Amino acid sequence: MTTPRIWTAALLVIGDEILSGRTQDRNIAQVALWLNLQGIRLAEVRVVPDRMEAIGRAVTELRAANDYLITTGGIGPTHDDITVDAIAAALGVEVVVHPRARAALEAYYETRGGLTEARLRMARVPDGAELIENRMSGAPGIRIGNIMILAGVPHIAGSMLDALSGQLEGGLPLVSRTIGCWVAESEVADMLCATERDHDGCQIGSYPFFRDGTVGANFVIRSTDEAALAACAADLATRLGALGHDPVDGGI
């Protein structure tokens, strides 16, 4: 059996509002779940401030280390929206006005006061880029090489992900199965380790919780192989039972 190729992506979240704690991030989980469906694994996330050098350095490293790089944030019309400039600089290309983006913004703002200089900023792209459709508002997302540049507002970023669905080459989707148990994870730690060792291609994560004054844990098995996943889950349930615990399929 040859090991299937694993496709990876990095996510770069751009924005002072995340680093200041003002805004609770919603894009990491959203992008992670979407990538799973495309058969692409989220390998790393970085959050950087609205600064040219910080964005540029992260873009250069992450796009080289992964099949894809997704960025969120910093593509609006104001002075703190510098993502396009920073990525163009990192790629060594000019920033140009994309004619189709300009047309989309003209149509969107026709009944909203017209296309001003500031609004036209949202039609600027790194030279050579394609657009990603935005069904929610006027400004499109941008694709250049292996970089996808999305909005920061989560529902707009989500709509851009919808537009990208099925467009990126990926591998087998990572599937998971959760088995919960009212047990302290420390009581079954050795068994978990042995179970993972006995099932090639499966990883078991252990996520403890405290609820109603009692400790429990959810054990999440992940694999790209459905059959291996099912076998590992069945084995884990059997071993929990043998230790006197009740496994709860689907998690607690």
Added chain:
Amino acid sequence: MTTPRIWTAALLVIGDEILSGRTQDRNIAQVALWLNLQGIRLAEVRVVPDRMEAIGRAVTELRAANDYLITTGGIGPTHDDITVDAIAAALGVEVVVHPRARAALEAYYETRGGLTEARLRMARVPDGAELIENRMSGAPGIRIGNIMILAGVPHIAGSMLDALSGQLEGGLPLVSRTIGCWVAESEVADMLCATERDHDGCQIGSYPFFRDGTVGANFVIRSTDEAALAACAADLATRLGALGHDPVDGGI
């Protein structure tokens, strides 16, 4: 006027559960808000999987580039908890059992089935480390050099942050003031840019929203200088008024 020194920290979130989208991260905002109160700026966040090399590389880069590095996740008793091993390897020190951590775990597990081999894993620290008190459960956090190693479960991480409050040298806290307005940010983009330019030491972030079918934005001014912040906020409110918009102090 000399520019005050800016103290920075990086946050390293360790855990497959964040990268798979299974768990919504809560530690980034929590750590960011806590750091603000300590006068330390969160300069970068990375999220990496439970893998030795990924953790080690991030630790080496982030601790060198910042005054402090905070990590969350991977300090429990199971096989996927490898944070201590990865950080010790990155620092080139041995992993040892800390006698006071061992004693704390013995006390905690005395009425909970005793200290097993797996539970003793939580007393392991990089050689030379101090402990960070954990009032919620048996396993302490760890401090070694400029690295603070915290739990991944948000309320336990929060309790460890409480224990660290006032312990880290910082500078002036970053303060912020929000002015909201029912206006498309693109309409006032030039004015925002000019206002920021006229107020040294202040940054203005613009955060648009769509609510009840209408667009608006919150403008967040940040500074370490209270007087500069107040002057910038007053000026911004005046300029919004001059353009025919109603500024809402405190944000919308």
